[in-house]
Amino acid sequence: MNMKPNHKRIAAATAVAALVTAGTVGAARALSGDDDARDRPIPASELERAERAALAETGGGTVTGTEVDDEESTYEVEVTLDGGNQVDVQLDEDFQVVGTEGDDDSGSDD
Structure with a gap:
C-alpha cells in the first residue's frame, strides 16, 4: 500500500478537518x-x-437596542431612561407590551 501523501488524500483530510471544526464550533455556540x-x-x-x-x-x-424573536417575546426594545437606567420592553406580534424588565430587576413580567 502506497502511504505517500497525494493531492487527493490531502484535500480529503483538509475537508474532513474543516467539517469537524465547523461542527465543533457550532455545537459549542449552541451549548453555551x-x-x-x-x-x-x-x-x-x-x-x-x-x-x-x-x-x-x-x-x-x-x-438603544432592539431584537426580534427574543426568548421572551416577539420583539424586545431596550430603552435607556434619562437617569441612565435601562429597561427591556417585551412586545407581542401586535406590538402590545407583554412584560418589562429593568436594570435592577424591579420591572414586571406582565
Missing part, C-alpha cells in the same frame, strides 16, 4: 447559550411601531 449569535434587530418596516410602544410604556427615554 450565546444568544448574541442569533440576535437580529427589528426590521425597519416594524421598528417605528415597536419603538413607539416601548417609549409609551417607559414614559420616554432613548431606544
Whole structure:
C-alpha cells in the first residue's frame, strides 16, 4: 500500500478537518447559550411601531437596542431612561407590551 501523501488524500483530510471544526464550533455556540449569535434587530418596516410602544410604556427615554424573536417575546426594545437606567420592553406580534424588565430587576413580567 502506497502511504505517500497525494493531492487527493490531502484535500480529503483538509475537508474532513474543516467539517469537524465547523461542527465543533457550532455545537459549542449552541451549548453555551450565546444568544448574541442569533440576535437580529427589528426590521425597519416594524421598528417605528415597536419603538413607539416601548417609549409609551417607559414614559420616554432613548431606544438603544432592539431584537426580534427574543426568548421572551416577539420583539424586545431596550430603552435607556434619562437617569441612565435601562429597561427591556417585551412586545407581542401586535406590538402590545407583554412584560418589562429593568436594570435592577424591579420591572414586571406582565
